[in-house]
Every structure is written in C-alpha cells, then in structure tokens.
Amino acid sequence: MGTVRKKMAVPYSPQSVPGARILPSSHRSHRVNAGGNGPRYATVIEKFTENTRFCMICNYLSKIIPALQSRCTRFRFGPLSSEMMVPRLEYVVQQENVDIAPDGMKALVTLSSGDMRRALNILQSTNMAYGKVTEDTVYTCTGHPLKVDIANILDWMLNKDFTTAYKRILSSKCIHKGTNIFLRIFTG
Numbered sequence: 001m002g003t004v005r006k007k008m009a010v011p012y013s014p015q016s017v018p019g020a021r022i023l024p025s026s027h028r029s030h031r032v033n034a035g036g037n038g039p040r041y042a043t044v045i046e047k048f049t050e051n052t053r054f055c056m057i058c059n060y061l062s063k064i065i066p067a068l069q070s071r072c073t074r075f076r077f078g079p080l081s082s083e084m085m086v087p088r089l090e091y092v093v094q095q096e097n098v099d100i101a102p103d104g105m106k107a108l109v110t111l112s113s114g115d116m117r118r119a120l121n122i123l124q125s126t127n128m129a130y131g132k133v134t135e136d137t138v139y140t141c142t143g144h145p146l147k148v149d150i151a152n153i154l155d156w157m158l159n160k161d162f163t164t165a166y167k168r169i170l171s172s173k174c175i176h177k178g179t180n181i182f183l184r185i186f187t188g
Helices: 002-009 038-047 082-096 102-112 116-130 135-142 147-159 162-171 173-177 180-187
Strands: 021-026 052-057
Touching (some): 082 102, 082 116, 102 135, 116 135, 147 162
Parallel strands (some): 021 052
16 A cells, blocks of 8 residues: 555646556455555545546455445456467467467366466466376366266266275275365266
8 A cells, every 4th residue: 555655646646647547456466455455545546536547456346345346347257268268378378388288278278167367377387387288287286186087986986886986985096186076076
C-alpha cells in the first residue's frame, strides 16, 4: 500500500497530465481483502478516478471487499476450449524448446480445464521436473493418478473378490495419490 500511496501521488494525481492511465493490480499483491489494505485502496481509487483507470485481476471475487467491488466493473471469462489453448501452448513449447509428446499436450489441456495459466504452470513444472512432457509426467507432476492405475483398480474391483482387490489397492503406489483417483474413476 505504501507503493500505491507514494508512487501514485505524483504521476496519478489530479494535477498531472490529463488522460486515462491503467494501473494493473492483483488482489494477492495488495491484500485488498477486509483485513488488509482494501479500505485504503478503495480511497485511492476514488481519489484518482478522474484520470486513472484501475484494473484488478483476481481469481476469487469473494476476496475483494464490497467497497472495492462497487467501484469496479466485473469481467468474467469462461474456460477456453482446447481449440483455443492448443495453438498457444504449441507456440510456447516452440519458443521455450520444450520436449513434449502429443499425449502430453492432451494431458495439459485436460488437466487445466480451460485455464491457460494453469496449463502453462503445469507445462513449466513438468518440463523442469522431468525434462520431457508426456502424459505420465504431467499426471505425476500434478499428483493425478495415471490411467494405468485407474484401469488396474477398476479391473481388481470388478474381476477379483473383495479381499484380493482391497489388498492390491492398498499395496499399490497409487493409493498415496489421495482422493483424485476415485474422482477420476467416477467422473471419467
């Protein structure tokens, strides 16, 4: 907040050159919730509204106090389709010289659920951790169960007696991946 008060005082004051300026802000970087600097930030927005336009970027609107929300126009963006994500991911892969397999690209798109930032974060993490981005490395990096694990568990549950299936599931490594495996089994 000190940065907002000190650095904005001159270039964004009403006496400065007229014309709109955009000051991007993130709810994480300025703690604009009720317990943080939200009320002071609302005052700054109100004070410099003549010649400054503020752009707040956030994932959770509930983390922004109502006083700030009332001074903003909300734009909500839905998830991107795979047709929109894949070309941009391919561009990033080419620019960053990432070794990626086709099944790795598919896994990125699937696990990101239309969120490009998430896809890029997963891509970067997987590349840094494994060097090659494949379906298995993407799922392993994110902590999601592999398809082979799910197939094995389903096979055991459907074709073995309860005791055998239970023992195999407990002894398998995929049990440590938490509830994700059960979500994948039941949601496809």
